[in-house]
Amino acid sequence: MNPLELAKFILATYPDKHITPMKLQKLAYYAKVWSLVAGEPFIKAQFVKWAYGPVNQAIYTAFKKYGADPIPSKGIAVNIDQPKEKLLQFILDNYADYSAFALSAMTHSEKPWKETPDNAVITDEAIVAYYSQKPFAKNFTQDYPGKPFYVLQSNTWHSFTLDMDKNEAESFAVYSSYEEFKKLANAAAIDFKNLLDGLSVTA
Incomplete structure (x- = not known):
């Protein structure tokens, strides 16, 4: 699953969750985090350390025009097999109600973002090493x-x-x-x- 397919899945699945570009970035990041921890590395997206948390460049470029406004989700659809859909919904259901700034604050409190240099890629190894130790x-x-x-x-x-x-x-x-x-x-x-x-x- 590439970054834009993931973004479209999130927008189509949570049309009423006030998903701004910033919130979309964080939801996409946590989708990748926990799918890696689950041993299902099907999300082919890199996230770099920016000031407000992890950012994927392709998602940023595609949706930056919306600024701080919610991204329209009408008419968005993406095909995904049922096991992956089930896993992503389980992960994202636990994050979708948080605001963009609450999600940003979460990433700021976690080692993969804190210990990665500015504008550098947050590695899969750093993600798995940190999040696999969490109760979730x-x-x-x-x-x-x-x-x-x-x-x-x-x-x-x-x-x-x-x-x-x-x-x-x-x-x-x-x-x-x-x-x-x-x-x-x-x-x-x-x-x-x-x-x-x-x-x-x-x-």
Whole structure:
């Protein structure tokens, strides 16, 4: 899969996620990261270190005209076999709700970006060495449907668990299955929306 095929897949799969060029770069980067960790190196895209995180030149050139605006996704389609589609959606579902700047901050906190010289390629070796040690990598050593799900320990997760003791934090680090995690996450999102709606009514 070349960079533009990956970009089109992301845009077609997440049309309502406010994907700007900057956000697209980060989603594409993490798609490559975790597909490498999963032992599925089918994404043929290099990312270099730029100020706001990893950037692929082909994606940058194709979409830079949109600036900070969301990229239109209407009419975009890409053919991909089902196993690759399933893997990419599993990866990207865990990142798609984050903003471009939140995703940029994530890359800035991680060694492959921090330890790569400016404008140099972030190597596959650096990616695998770092990310394969993360709890989220355990999801790719098993057939994840119905198996324990290890949460992506993002900056948001660390902020959420900051004041918890170790045992309490660990209870939010792994769930009995990915399906259970999605169910609880969706319920929490609905509760939060209802809370905001209630506040707007009383304001």
